[in-house]
Amino acid sequence: MFGFMLFLHFAGLLAWVGGLIVIIVMIGMLSKQLGLSQDSNLLARRTVSVFSYLAHPGAVLVLGSGLYLILNMGSGSKPLWLSIMEMGGGTIALLFLIITGILGSKVKKKLKAAHGQPVKVTGYLTTMTAFMVLVLGVVLVVSLKI
Template sequence: MFGFMLFLHLGGLLAWVGGLIVVIAMIGLLSKQLGASADSNLLARKSLSIFSYLAHPGAVLVLGSGLYLILKMGSGSKPLWLDIMEMGGGTIAILSLIVTGILGSKVKKKLKAAGGQPVKVTGYLTTMTALMVLILGVVLVVSLKI
């Protein structure tokens, strides 16, 4: 069971990070065209929806399987990398779920109501990039077992 949960944990991490990469790339490439045409707005809204369907379940899967793996490891003295994975990874996953949900819906509303006006998404892209850096930072610390 431990091996299966580890597989789910890594699969969820791939879906979560992959979804973030896709939305950062798509919205970043479309950012200059947003608001100017209905097609680019529709593509951006669809990209955000697909991101939500990939990344949110991935983050929930990482949280659930990570909790199971931590409980199976037991308590006691833990190395630093495991503490960072527990506290940092869990906090980032919960923060990511909340922030991406709220900001994604705000950007979708802006895109829907653009009406030919330019739509600024720099705050959204900056936040998504910061989350990506935090996630990859935790993955790096865990991979190096610092």
């Protein structure tokens, strides 16, 4: 069972990080056209929706499988990398689910309401990039077992 949960953990991480990469690249490429063209607005709204369907379940899968893996490791003194993975990774996953859900719906509303006016999504892109850096930072610490 441990091996299967580890597989689910990595599969969720792959979906989560893959979704972040897609949203950063797609919205970044469309950012200059947003608000000016209905086609680009529609594409951006659909991209944010697909991102939600891909990355949010991935983050939930990472959170759930990580919780299972940590509970099965037992208690006792833990190395620093395991504490960072446990507390930092869990916190990042929870914050990600809450913040990106709120920001995603705000961006979609802005895009839907924009009629020829430019739409700024720099805050959304900055937040997604920050989450990407945080997730990869936790992955780096865990991989190096610092």
